[in-house]
Amino acid sequence: MVANIGYNNTDEMDDLPDEDVAKDFYIKYEPKEVLGRGVSSTVRRCVEKETGREFAAKIIDVSADLEDSQGLTLREASLREINILRLSAGHPYIIELHDVFESNTYVFLVFELCKNGELFDYLTSVVALSEKRTKAIMKQLFEGLHYIHSHNVVHRDLKPENILLDDNLNIKISDFGFARGISPKERLYDLCGTPGYLAPELLRASMYENSDGYGKEVDLWACGVIMYTLLVGFPPFWHRKQMIMLRNIMEGKYEFCSPEWDDITDQPKDLVSLHIVIEIIKKLLVIDPSERISAADALKHGFFQTVRSRVGPFNARKTFKLAIMTVRAMIRIKRLKHTPEPLSLEMVRINPYKIKTLRKVSVDDLNVEKQILLYGYRRLCFPCIPSLGKERRSAEQSGALRE
Numbered sequence: 001m002v003a004n005i006g007y008n009n010t011d012e013m014d015d016l017p018d019e020d021v022a023k024d025f026y027i028k029y030e031p032k033e034v035l036g037r038g039v040s041s042t043v044r045r046c047v048e049k050e051t052g053r054e055f056a057a058k059i060i061d062v063s064a065d066l067e068d069s070q071g072l073t074l075r076e077a078s079l080r081e082i083n084i085l086r087l088s089a090g091h092p093y094i095i096e097l098h099d100v101f102e103s104n105t106y107v108f109l110v111f112e113l114c115k116n117g118e119l120f121d122y123l124t125s126v127v128a129l130s131e132k133r134t135k136a137i138m139k140q141l142f143e144g145l146h147y148i149h150s151h152n153v154v155h156r157d158l159k160p161e162n163i164l165l166d167d168n169l170n171i172k173i174s175d176f177g178f179a180r181g182i183s184p185k186e187r188l189y190d191l192c193g194t195p196g197y198l199a200p201e202l203l204r205a206s207m208y209e210n211s212d213g214y215g216k217e218v219d220l221w222a223c224g225v226i227m228y229t230l231l232v233g234f235p236p237f238w239h240r241k242q243m244i245m246l247r248n249i250m251e252g253k254y255e256f257c258s259p260e261w262d263d264i265t266d267q268p269k270d271l272v273s274l275h276i277v278i279e280i281i282k283k284l285l286v287i288d289p290s291e292r293i294s295a296a297d298a299l300k301h302g303f304f305q306t307v308r309s310r311v312g313p314f315n316a317r318k319t320f321k322l323a324i325m326t327v328r329a330m331i332r333i334k335r336l337k338h339t340p341e342p343l344s345l346e347m348v349r350i351n352p353y354k355i356k357t358l359r360k361v362s363v364d365d366l367n368v369e370k371q372i373l374l375y376g377y378r379r380l381c382f383p384c385i386p387s388l389g390k391e392r393r394s395a396e397q398s399g400a401l402r403e
Contacts, residue, residue: 015042017059017106025101025108031057040064040074045113055098056113063105070190077177078107084179085109087151093144095164095174114172116165123160128233138227139304140171145223146295148173149216155179157193158222160229187213195242196235197222200250200287217289223298224284232257236285252287 019026032045035056046057062075072080085097099110116122119137123129129137141163148155155176162175178192191206199221201214228236236254239245248254283293298304 017103021103022101022106022108025057028099029055029057029110040066046110054113056111058109058111060107060109061105062107075107078109080180081176082109084153084176084181087181088148088153088176088179091144091147093140093171093173094147095172111174112166112172114164114166114174116167116169118161119163119165119171120160122165122169123230123233129230131231134227134230135304137171137230138223139299141173141223141226142295142298142304144171144173145219146299148179149219149295152181152183153179154182154188154216155219155222156188157197158219158226159194159197160226161194163226182215187215189213193218193222195245196238197225198246198249199289200252201289203246203250214289217292220284220292220295220298221289223295227284228254250287252285254285 016031028050029046029048032047034042034044036043040062041058041060044057044059046055047053048055060074060078062073062078064074066074082097082100085095088094089097095114096112097109098112099108101108101110141158145155145158155173156178157175158173162173164172164174166172180188182188189205189211191202193202199214199218201212202218205211205213225235225237237245237248239248283291284298286292293301
């Protein structure tokens with residue numbers, strides 16, 4: 001699912017499952033380098049032998065006697081993830097499950113390969129995204145999330161690490177390990193997800209027995225955190241002490257700090273915060289989930305109306321041609337003041353000295369004539385008398401004395 005992760009292990013080919021354990025997988029695919037590792041899984045790039053296409057294979061070791069928070073074994077959790085992926089399949093912004101293989105000790109999930117890696121890594125490299133780029137990413141995220149929710153699935157672990165980027169920097173929602181099906185009025189109570197992205201009602205469900213639980217709205221809260229982070233480069237509730245961070249989440253305590261927010265327009269603030277714009281209809285980071293904006297309503301917000309959702313493929317030829325035309329135009333503009341202009345006889349007759357070119361020629365001619373006059377004047381005033389040699393002058397002086 002991810003790529004370009006700097007991982008180097010000389011023994012990475014030795015930890016592959018034996019061929020007799022996963023014969024069907026090895027017949028169809030050739031495993032390559034490791035792209036990432038988890039607690040009980042490894043992600044590898046693999047090549048389909050018949051077509052040569054590249055994929056990402058998530059190899060899950062289900063032999064360990066481990067259970068999740070709901071008491072599911074690794075195999076049961078993997079099979080639930082497969083069912084959720086198949087239920088959510090068919091959308092351009094959701095990771096595509098291409099193939100599945102199962103053995104006694106391993107489960108192989110073959111996904112499409114996203115060579116630009118995680119949104120988290122992309123954000124780390126650029127620190128913060130432009131408003132235009134944030135619009136495109138969040139619009140795609142809301143479209144994908146709306147599709148998931150319409151199929152009665154809640155993700156429960158949305159974060160930049162679980163959002164991948166394809167070759168054209170379009171997003172792919174991935175990692176459905178915590179996702180599960182949910183009916184419209186069903187409530188969940190188990191604690192799962194990443195601390196900085198947990199919704200207040202999810203924390204309350206794990207802390208209080210009389211809690212009302214939570215539903216799909218927790219994904220919208222996570223979207224608010226993601227959008228905030230994309231715009232300024234840091235999450236809204238983060239604190240080095242986790243207990244303080246969780247308390248800030250429970251209280252909905254966050255702010256728009258300067259100078260990071262000084263250059264952000266009011267439109268994204270209108271969507272993220274209740275306190276920036278007076279008349280807010282839809283919102284994300286609010287404590288009460290019943291007042292929280294839905295994915296469908298978020299897409300109707302004016303912030304996203306002028307955005308082209310899917311980024312088109314990069315056209316190298318067209319871009320290169322445009323660059324050449326731009327350079328040519330700049331060169332012509334720079335040379336414009338040195339380019340000769342056609343002169344009409346009427347213009348020269350009316351006011352010849354208005355034209356810079358004629359004015360310069362006239363001045364040059366006068367300078368030449370001035371030098372000629374000065375030279376002649378010097379010859380008249382100071383005639384050039386050839387100098388006599390020292391010996392000749394002394395001889396002439398001696399003759400003069402004799403006379």
